[in-house]
Amino acid sequence: MNNIIVMKFGGSSVATPEKIKIVAARVAKKSKSYKVVVVVSAPGDMTDDLITKATRITLLPDPREMDMLLATGEMQSIALLSMAIRSMGKDSISLTGPQAGIHADNVHTKAKIRKIMPQKIIKELQKGKVVIVAGFQGLNSNDDITTLGRGGSDLTAVALASALKAVECEIYTDVKGVYTADPRLVKDVKKLDLISYDEMLELAGVGSQVMMARSIEVAKKFNVIIHVRSSFSQEKGTLITREVPLMEDVVVSGIAYDKNEAKLSITDVPDKPGIAAKIFGALANANINVDMIIQSAARERYNDISFTVPKSELKNAVSILKKVSCNIGAGRIIYKEDVAKVSIVGIGMKSHPGVAAKMFAILANKKINIEMISTSEIKISCVVSEKDTQKAVNLLHKEFGLNKSNTR
């Protein structure tokens, strides 16, 4: 079977009966040209409300029961949406994650999809029905409902698109697509027509959260074309796809920033094998994500090691590092919270030398001090003072020509 399309709608799109009818009309229209599978999230704030209810009962709700509770949100969305579509004369059927053949592992509240057995979906599509699947949920090997954690509905949509060999996975959002920068910070942003999985992953990694990284990873792995577009307009959005040659004509695709990290340094770390492993092993044991590690080898036998951690983990990280520093005979722990990471992302960098140098020059010319630098093949990130964030993002956006009409 071909000509299948997956449409995913988030919670705000199905928050009220009136909004559900708008989604239904859109699905019914699409079903004239495609076999349609719809994935929906729980309505509006329902998931948060249920979590609040649970914590009024106990501060440590059992994870299996939490999943039983949270799964009801998506079930309400699929039932109501199916009613709405049927009332418009198009046959449809709602399926829970378990009914849709979504098998997950046993890690309650943040399960991974193990496999998809889409026979039931295919059977219903063959009958001419729109199939509406509850996002965010699956069945584990105990026949229990599990949920997939944050961004889980996107993951359901991408995984179904892959299993069904859909032509496209449409992700409907409240923005028109992926932009060259955050529209709240930069006035003349442009919507990108096309972006590669890798670029999108780098953007997701630096705080531009149109989609969670895990869904993009799955899309990349199985080559699923994602179409991020607006719930409120018929306009085309942004296609997330594998690299195509024309992408390399554009050096930088987007500018991103992240104010959620803090900078940490340990001074006078003895330059001996195994020392770095001790430092980062201790942080990993505490489940603290470390980013942008830099080791300065200014002096003999001693280094300063700097890195960033999420601001929410800073206090915890500092207390762990004080102990580690003592053990390994290092110096002081220095930290700074009012920093931001500003990044430029673009596949074109690969074939255009000198991009990093240009970025540093742009910032230096306007007296923006760079505190840390890290680079990957398609991303360059600089840590700057938090107060310089907006200025830096706007400068880079303009100087890399992103305010001009998009060429992709």
Added chain:
Amino acid sequence: MNNIIVMKFGGSSVATPEKIKIVAARVAKKSKSYKVVVVVSAPGDMTDDLITKATRITLLPDPREMDMLLATGEMQSIALLSMAIRSMGKDSISLTGPQAGIHADNVHTKAKIRKIMPQKIIKELQKGKVVIVAGFQGLNSNDDITTLGRGGSDLTAVALASALKAVECEIYTDVKGVYTADPRLVKDVKKLDLISYDEMLELAGVGSQVMMARSIEVAKKFNVIIHVRSSFSQEKGTLITREVPLMEDVVVSGIAYDKNEAKLSITDVPDKPGIAAKIFGALANANINVDMIIQSAARERYNDISFTVPKSELKNAVSILKKVSCNIGAGRIIYKEDVAKVSIVGIGMKSHPGVAAKMFAILANKKINIEMISTSEIKISCVVSEKDTQKAVNLLHKEFGLNKSNTR
């Protein structure tokens, strides 16, 4: 496995996290002496709220989707209750109707239980867990969720009690048990310690709705002892059970009334075979429940036929009967809305002649006119003017000695 008890809590008992904790404490306490299976309804007004939401989308929601929607209410209750019980240190697990092995037929929104496969419940009980089952729902042969219609959670509880050979099925309500009459109408009512299935069925049939008739029928069929008791006290309630000898010592167990029926008559119905079938066939085709049919054979070759129908169906019934009357050559259609049915119920009647005569005399002495009479082995019902309801119920309650200390 024995020593199992089923506890059923209605929606008002689990309406808030605070109330859920009270139920949990009660369950945890019971689990010290019994293996406990709990059946719960959807919290508070959730079912009604979901129906309202559905009708804001379409006035004719698809029944399968309605069941998908409504099933979420009970799922929330079981998850939250299980969290609460676990937080008190007692292990527990929530199961949806399908997970609990409750198989139903394919009639969405008012399915019947087909069979129960309680292996999963038994396995979890053997592990020492309290098992919490979603009431009102089951799985049909298409692997779809179905709901059991009004009173469905009671039905789930009684059916589980039967399948598990439980010692008792406790139905927790906001009243202390079954009373000799409606406490809103009669001041000195008594709580009954014991009532037979048949008496309870007759009471349910005349508007005394502590429980729906269908659950009592199932309990009778499988000999499940029901214990109707208060959520708010430890006091014993009323046992509904099969007849035991001492029940016959009491002639009348309870007085009931029903203001929801209207009286209808067709005059001058030709006395020919098949005529009654035509009249009541037409009403049955329109799904109108008919009760208390009386045929007066006052004159040769013509009868008056009277009966009662639910007030909500009166208009519909009248218009159907006008057509039927034309077809069969009968006379006028006469109806009266301001009537009430007052009934006395008691197994003791079987062995005590003259009960009907006593009832008629009690009413006649106080100038209460009897418009229709119908009797069964253990019930006598009279239709009187609606304005006489309270007076009639109080009179009968007193004259049959129900205001005296209960002897059962």
